[in-house]
Amino acid sequence: MNISVMNAQTAAVKTAQAPNAGKVFDKTLTNTEKEFVSLVEAMPADKFGFAPTAGKFDGVRTFALEAKHAAFVLNEISSAMLGEKNPSTTGPSENGPENLTSKEQIVKYVKDAFAYAHKAVATLTNANLMGETVDPFDPKGKRTRVDSAGILMWHTFDHYGQMVEYARMNGIVPPASQ
Numbered sequence: 001m002n003i004s005v006m007n008a009q010t011a012a013v014k015t016a017q018a019p020n021a022g023k024v025f026d027k028t029l030t031n032t033e034k035e036f037v038s039l040v041e042a043m044p045a046d047k048f049g050f051a052p053t054a055g056k057f058d059g060v061r062t063f064a065l066e067a068k069h070a071a072f073v074l075n076e077i078s079s080a081m082l083g084e085k086n087p088s089t090t091g092p093s094e095n096g097p098e099n100l101t102s103k104e105q106i107v108k109y110v111k112d113a114f115a116y117a118h119k120a121v122a123t124l125t126n127a128n129l130m131g132e133t134v135d136p137f138d139p140k141g142k143r144t145r146v147d148s149a150g151i152l153m154w155h156t157f158d159h160y161g162q163m164v165e166y167a168r169m170n171g172i173v174p175p176a177s178q
Helices: 003-017 020-041 063-084 103-121 145-169
Strands: 132-135 138-143
Touching: 003 145, 020 103, 020 145, 063 103, 063 132, 063 145, 103 145, 132 145
Parallel strands: none
Antiparallel strands: 132 138
16 A cells, blocks of 8 residues: 555544543533522522621622622633623623622523533634634733633632532532532
8 A cells, every 4th residue: 555545544644543622621511500500599599699708708708609700700711712702791890780689690691601612612623723812811911722722611610619608608509419
């Protein structure tokens, strides 16, 4: 067999077997979404305003603000990845729209933010992961797509951990722990 034919066949096999970046990140985002949304839905509406007060908790976000903040950042990162304006209508706060106060409104906002994040990770390819987009936290800076995709997960789980504590302090076992 001709060496160039063998090299072409080997390259074709490697390409066919290479995982698709968008699908890999989408799967991870789906797992993040499942845990986060189920926790937001599990917290009773009358506990959305809960924030601990005993100990060193001055100025911490309430459960509702934790959820809205995480959703706001999902939108902020996703919009940068897509080259679009953040769909959140909010003021200078990173806590999401102030007019969203009910559990139903906040759950919808969170779900919509995850849908937007799925749209953003769907644009990822193996070839563009190291490409740069605007850094939404530094308008003069740039951020690689792979870094932005990672933030979608780790930042959400940072706040998920805090929200788990809030839920447990109110006698709610997180769905992921059941």
